Amino acid sequence: MTDSSVHFDDDAADGGGEGRVQESTWSSSMWLMVTALCSIPIILLIAACVIVISLLTLYLPERGSDIRPASENDVMKTFNTVFGTNLVAGTENGIVKYDSIAQQINEKLGYTSDILSIISATFGSSQNANGRKKRQSSAKISCNAAFNGTQQNADNGNSLGLVFRINKCPKTKCLTSYCIGKCASQVQLKIQTVLGSTAFSLNIETTAGMLSLSAQFCSTGPSVSGKKD
Numbered sequence: 001m002t003d004s005s006v007h008f009d010d011d012a013a014d015g016g017g018e019g020r021v022q023e024s025t026w027s028s029s030m031w032l033m034v035t036a037l038c039s040i041p042i043i044l045l046i047a048a049c050v051i052v053i054s055l056l057t058l059y060l061p062e063r064g065s066d067i068r069p070a071s072e073n074d075v076m077k078t079f080n081t082v083f084g085t086n087l088v089a090g091t092e093n094g095i096v097k098y099d100s101i102a103q104q105i106n107e108k109l110g111y112t113s114d115i116l117s118i119i120s121a122t123f124g125s126s127q128n129a130n131g132r133k134k135r136q137s138s139a140k141i142s143c144n145a146a147f148n149g150t151q152q153n154a155d156n157g158n159s160l161g162l163v164f165r166i167n168k169c170p171k172t173k174c175l176t177s178y179c180i181g182k183c184a185s186q187v188q189l190k191i192q193t194v195l196g197s198t199a200f201s202l203n204i205e206t207t208a209g210m211l212s213l214s215a216q217f218c219s220t221g222p223s224v225s226g227k228k229d
Helices: 001-057 098-109 177-198
Strands: 078-085 116-123 159-166 200-208 211-222
Touching: 078 177, 098 116, 098 159, 098 177, 098 200, 159 177, 177 211
Parallel strands: none
Antiparallel strands: 078 159, 078 211, 116 159, 200 211
16 A cells, blocks of 8 residues: 555656646747747837938938028029010119019919019110110010010010029928929929919019019029029
8 A cells, every 4th residue: 555655646746747847838938939029020120220221321411401401592592584574664774672572473473472582683675666765665565575685676665584582492481402492393383374374563663763564474594693683
């Protein structure tokens, strides 16, 4: 009896040991699985960060101007325009108060007053059939007028040359060189569409007094230096 009892206890002890080994193995497997599942997002996040940093190092040197405001002399900010007018006046009528003209143009385009400014405004000359200058009379608007030149037809009014500066993009209000380079063509297209479709009234102050005239957009020219005349 005694031997049998002892033998039974040994078998029970062996069975308990095997159970503890199996439980320990299962626990280890579960911890490995949990660790692996938790590691996957971390690995993916690290890989994404490495990719983003690699792209930034390639992108930022080429686009450093994206984060810097455009300078006043940035060539991308300025462009020439020519308007036809119904005014025949001598070129001695120098134009003053460019801000007033810019404000009128911004309003007609539906822009706030800080979008466009004017850095130069000049009348082209006009001559009558006898070659003598007319002054402040009414004529027809013609886009055949040459900027800073004489009209081929005495019935045509003066041309009006305006040099615009884009201070910021109309929609995004972004004022970096990169942004303005992207939106400049849209601004010029709107000027062409809105101010070129029909004549509009414009009040211009000159050294000889205030002039009220009709004008119509004719063409744009290349970008020019932002230096003020």
